[in-house]
Amino acid sequence: MARRLSTACCVIAAACLGLAASGMTAWLGATGLQDAPRTQQDVCARPEPGSALEEPAELRSRDGVLETDLSIHDQKLPDGTSRYCYLTPDGKPSPTLRLKPGDQLVIHFKNDLVDLDTATPAIDRPLAGAPICTTRPKADVCASGAMTPISTNLHFHGLTVPPVCHQDDVLKTSIQPDDAPFEYRLRIPDDAPPGLYWYHPHLHGFSKTQVLGGASGALIIEGIERADPSLAGLPERVLVIRDQDLVNPDAPPSKSEPVMTKSQLDNDGDVANSGTGFGKPSKDLSVNFVPVPYPNYPPAQLTMKPGERQLWRVLNASAITYLNLALLVGRTPQQIGIVGLDGVPLQFEGSPSPSVQRVNHIGLPPGARAEFIVEGPPAGAQALLVTRAVDTGPAGENDPNRALVAITTSVNASEPQARLPAHAEPLPRSERPWVGDVAPVRVRKLFFSEQPENPNDPNSPTKFFMTLDGETPKPFDPQSDIPDITVRQGDVEDWIIENRSMELHDFHIHQLHFQLLDWSGVAVNEPFLRDTVNVPYYNGRMLKYPSVRLRMDFRDPSIVGTFVYHCHVLEHEDGGMMGRIKVVPRDTASSTKPLNQQKGEL
Structure with a gap:
């Protein structure tokens, strides 16, 4: 069971503690923070439960380069939970980054996190809502390794790129709110597997908090149809499944569930594994930020054309929740065609695997991705994307059965925003043995x-x-x-x-x-x-x-x-x-x- 972390594991930089109390009041007066406590803004807005699914905005490379500004923000909700979000300059949350092998990715990344500590009234903590340690000596972003609640960085999960600063270092790179925008600049390898990757914070001691709050986004390396030409021309849909603190933690279970014993909690307040497939979950889930909250799990809504084949790219961006996905028509699991896992086509670099493997469910632990072919249900039928229960063990947390997405059919259903190219030149033969x-x-x-x-x-x-x-x-x-x-x-x-x-x-x-x-x-x-x-x-x-x-x-x-x-x-x-x-x-x-x-x- 994931209990409260040892304090020895969260080493917090203390460089700012030398600011004398006598100088604090003068500094606060100069900044005006004593007279203007921060007001919460809905910077990380989310859809309502049961909303129609919208795909993340897409940013595509042009002429071999994808260059963008991106900032991270946080927000404290009235119930005490926290949200985190990545935003583009025009306010689009967690954009999907789409690149080709050989492209350059350049992100001007700004840390706009603020201190969310609301343990005492604002008048007694005039620094709340302001960056911590703004008077500290400037540290080298590439070497500081600072770990505070408002430090952050980026990890490009799954990419084979150098683990160095400005590319994919997570050991020393630590960006603070008063730092200038930090440039991530990395080149996608020419032989990068085409598929689904993702980006998220990887600051030791605070990764769970930021990812659980919603700081994550998809990254796609184009060309999966080159690994499997049968995919050419398919419409593709990106689904990012995240977990979050329970919206209704005190609600009784749904009447549709069997009667359960009272939920047992660990020190973090997370629900212990019931071993039954039912009961209160440790965390709620969302799909493309549409919450699917306990206890009734109102699913997100999706419309497809009857029988339409689509390529779904599904990311488990959860901090702690395991998924076991199945597509049901009525109560019958449907066959889905897996074509890629964790960013790599099944048939790649000499793999003897078939290019498509047909299954009726797919397990996705936190951080994993799957790309698979689905077919829209027949006209008049309805389907559900669900996650089946995952047995996490006697000391694990509860990941029960629950619905995620309700799928209806319409001949007038709108197309997903992306479609694979209609013609695919096969990938070159791998020079390395399998x-x-x-x-x-x-x-x-x-x-x-x-x-x-x-x-x-x-x-x-x-x-x-x-x-x-x-x-x-x-x-x-x-x-x-x-x-x-x-x-x-x-x-x-x-x-x-x-x-x-x-x-x-x-x-x-x-x-x-x-x-x-x-x-x-x-x-x-x-x-x-x-x-x-x-x-x-x-x-x-x-x-x-x-x-x-x-x-x-x-x-x-x-x-x-x-x-x-x-x-x-x-x-x-x-x-x-x-x-x-x-x-x-x-x-x-x-x-x-x-x-x-x-x-x-x-």
Whole structure:
């Protein structure tokens, strides 16, 4: 169960504490803040529950460049919950960024966050609503690593780009409200997999707060029809599913649900896993910001032409909520055609996978994406996009069954705003062998674990760990520069990720993708790539810890540098369930601490 984080995990920069009390009053008077307390504005407006779905605004590259201004804002609601949002200069929230391989992405990113602390009346806290530490000495954005409630940065989830400042560094880059717009400038690789990626904050200690509040957006690399020409000409629809604090936390369950025992809560007030598929969820969900709140789950509305084939690009941008999506007509699950996962077509870089795999449901842990073909229901029929219950374990949170989108048909239904090109030139043949056919140079084992700060009090703050086998668990240290793992660029490795805790975890690594080889020792037939995967929970009775085995691909030279791997349940990541990996140039000495350097086997 994701409990209140250990205070040791949230190291807050204290450079501003030297401002003397005698100087504070003079500074406040000079700024006028004593006489003008901040008033809340609806900067992060959201649609009403049950609204028609609108797709995010799109920003497309032109002549090989997508350049835009983007700002992040926050807002405190009357019920005490917080919202976060990305806005374009003309007020469009969380635009979808669309680029082609080889394009340049340039974002002039402005941090417009304000202090949302409303614990005391405004007259007693005249700095509320103003940037914290505006008189501090200027720090180097690329090196400060500052972690405060109003610091932020950007991570481009899934892209294989250098993990350096101004591109995709999340370890040291920290942008403050009084900084000038910060320029992110990165080049999409020529061989980038075409598919769905996303951008979000990745500030250690505050990732969950900002993402849960809504700070996220889709990023699409064009050309998926080149990997599968049968997709050419299809209309495409972007659906971003986010979680948020419950709108109606005190409401009784819907009468349509079976009678449940009273919900048990963890220290964060999140609902514990009921194990039944029903009951109060830990978080509400939204689709393209249309809330679908507990207890009645009024779905967002979508209209399609009868029988129309569309490509849906679906992102689970939740901070902590697992999804298991299904499309129902009546009560019957429909077949959907998966064509891509986590930004990579199923058939890519020599993968032996079919280009389309037909399934009747698809699991998406936090951070994961799926692209699939759907067909509109027959004329007169109605359909529902739902998420089925996900069993997150005895210590997990409650992710029950619920509706998300109600789909009706009309011959006059409007088209989605984007359509794939009608003609597709096939992608060139990959020069590298399929990673699944490459023998790993070594095998490593890592494990997830948790521990209450006070072993005698299971409800005390929880420490979260991700540890290399044979080492003592310790939370991620943001102040350290020592990598937990060192890998040589060009190598292929197998990683075994064990789960020694009693809740589901969600492994993710930056800058690269991997192939899932086996699930708790049982081989799986998944000849395609991911960047996020569930690791099943330990129930206390198993003879060995559950695990996954992953074929890790470090062959791309763009990933040389230092980046992170972690649980993408952001409450766990913020709490210390993260490690640092350094990829060194190919001509550097071998990697550190393998289980078996000779055969790459256990």
